[in-house]
Amino acid sequence: MDSLIERALAADIADSVDAVTAAGLAEVGRQADVIVGAGPLPGTPEWVAEEGTEIPATRQLAWQLTSVRLQLAAGLDCSDTIVVLRAGGVTWSLIARAAGITRQAAHERWGGRVRDVLDRYGDGMPDSVADDEPPTG
Incomplete structure (x- = not known):
């Protein structure tokens, strides 16, 4: 029994942590789809109706903000999602709202x-990055 305890405490878990994180992030994406909706499939009448409107961009932003909320609540690192949001012009104020x-x-x-x-x-x-950096100094 002591060898099992030693194995549990000494095993290299890096690969396992990566696998758990990847599974968690995949589930975040699935849950964001449930909450926001995945949107219509390309080529469908619904997709054609949304072409040229702000609906797809708004849905994507809502999906990313939901993703931030889910990642934070699950204890996952959401910094890559924050980078994507900032690169897309999202303000710190809106990101802060999502993060609470x-x-x-x-x-x-x-x-x-x-x-x-x-x-x-x-x-x-x-x-593309929103010009809303707080003053320095």
Whole structure:
């Protein structure tokens, strides 16, 4: 029995953690589809009716915001989703609402990761990123 305990405490779990995280993120996507809806299939009359409207973009934004909420509630890292949201022009205020925190807290929590990815050379953020960074200094 002691060998089982030792195995449980000493085993390299990195691959298992990756598998659990991947499964959790896949389930987040499925649950976001349940909550927001996946939208119509390409080529269907419903899809054609939405072409040229804001509905697909709004649905995608709602899906991503739902994903942030689910990831946070499940204890998963949502920083990649935050980067995608910021790259798409979403404000810190809206991200903060999804996270249930203040705008400043959202910026403090994820601003560094967003900068590391979207401004990795220090040349400035892409034009698509909302111009709502809190003042520094």
